[in-house]
Amino acid sequence: MDALKAIRHRRSVRSYTDRPVPDDDLDQILRLALLAPTGSNAQAWSLIVVRDADKRRQLADLIVRGAGKYFAIMRPPADGATPDEHAAWAADYAEQVLGTYRQVPVWVVGLIVPRHLFPDGHEDDERLSDVQSLGFAMENLFVAARAKGLGTVPTVFHWFERDAFRQLFDLPADVDSPVLTPVGYPTEFPKGLPPRLADIRRPWRTLVHDESWGNPRQEA
Numbered sequence: 165m166d167a168l169k170a171i172r173h174r175r176s177v178r179s180y181t182d183r184p185v186p187d188d189d190l191d192q193i194l195r196l197a198l199l200a201p202t203g204s205n206a207q208a209w210s211l212i213v214v215r216d217a218d219k220r221r222q223l224a225d226l227i228v229r230g231a232g233k234y235f236a237i238m239r240p241p242a243d244g245a246t247p248d249e250h251a252a253w254a255a256d257y258a259e260q261v262l263g264t265y266r267q268v269p270v271w272v273v274g275l276i277v278p279r280h281l282f283p284d285g286h287e288d289d290e291r292l293s294d295v296q297s298l299g300f301a302m303e304n305l306f307v308a309a310r311a312k313g314l315g316t317v318p319t320v321f322h323w324f325e326r327d328a329f330r331q332l333f334d335l336p337a338d339v340d341s342p343v344l345t346p347v348g349y350p351t352e353f354p355k356g357l358p359p360r361l362a363d364i365r366r367p368w369r370t371l372v373h374d375e376s377w378g379n380p381r382q383e384a
C-alpha cells in the first residue's frame with residue numbers, strides 16, 4: 165500500500181486479534197517512525213517495544229483501568245446515577261470496548277527524553293518541540309503500520325494510571341510518555357468513523373484558511 169493510501173485508510177483501531185506481528189515488520193515500522201522530523205535534530209525520543217506476555221497483561225490492565233477513569237470524566241452520568249454507579253458504568257464500558265487489548269501482541273510506548281539543548285528559561289519551548297517531534301514519529305508509525313495491514317491507535321489512557329505506568333517501565337524522573345499504541349492485526353479495519361464521530365467532523369475547507377484567518381479555503 166502506498167503512502168497516500170495508507171494515510172487515507174489509517175483509522176484508530178480498538179479491536180484486535182492475537183495474531184503475532186512479525187519482527188521484521190515491527191522493526192521496519194519502528195525505523196520509519198524514527199525518520200520523522202525532530203526539532204533541533206535532538207531525537208529527544210525513545211520507543212519501548214512491549215512483547216513480554218506478563219508486561220503486556222499489566223499494561224493492558226492499566227490502560228483499561230485508565231480508560232474507565234477517562235470515560236467517567238468525559239461522559240455524562242446517567243440520570244440519577246451516583247458517582248460510584250457512574251464510575252462502575254465507566255469501568256464496565258472500558259472493558260467492553262477495549263477488552264481485546266489483552267490479546268494485542270505488541271505495544272509501542274512513545275517517550276520524551278529531554279536533551280536540555282535550549283537555554284534556561286526556554287524549557288517550555290523545548291518541551292513543545294519534543295512533544296511535536298514524538299507526535300510526528302508516532303504518525304509515521306501509524307501510517308507505516310497501516311500500510312502493512314497493522315492497526316494502531318494513539319492512546320493516552322495511561323495518564324490516568326500514571327504511577328503504575330511509570331513503575332511498570334522503570335521510567336527516569338525526566339522521561340515521560342505522552343502517547344503509546346497497541347500494534348496488532350485488527351478484527352477488521354474500521355471503514356470510516358463511527359456515525360457519532362463522523363457527524364461532528366468539520367468540512368476540511370473550513371479548517372484551511374486562504375492567506376489569512378477567516379477565509380475558508382476556496383475551490384480552485
Ligand SMILES: Cc1cc2nc3c(=O)[nH]c(=O)nc-3n(C[C@H](O)[C@H](O)[C@H](O)COP(=O)(O)O)c2cc1C
Nearest residue numbers: 174175176177178317318319320321343356357361
Ligand atoms: C492526542 C491524541 C490522543 C488520543 N487518545 C486516545 C486514547 O487515549 N484512546 C483512544 O482510543 N483514542 C485516542 N485518540 C484517537 C482519536 O479518538 C481518533 O484519532 C479520532 O477519534 C479520529 O479517529 P481516527 O483516528 O480513526 O481518524 C487520540 C488521538 C490523538 C490525536
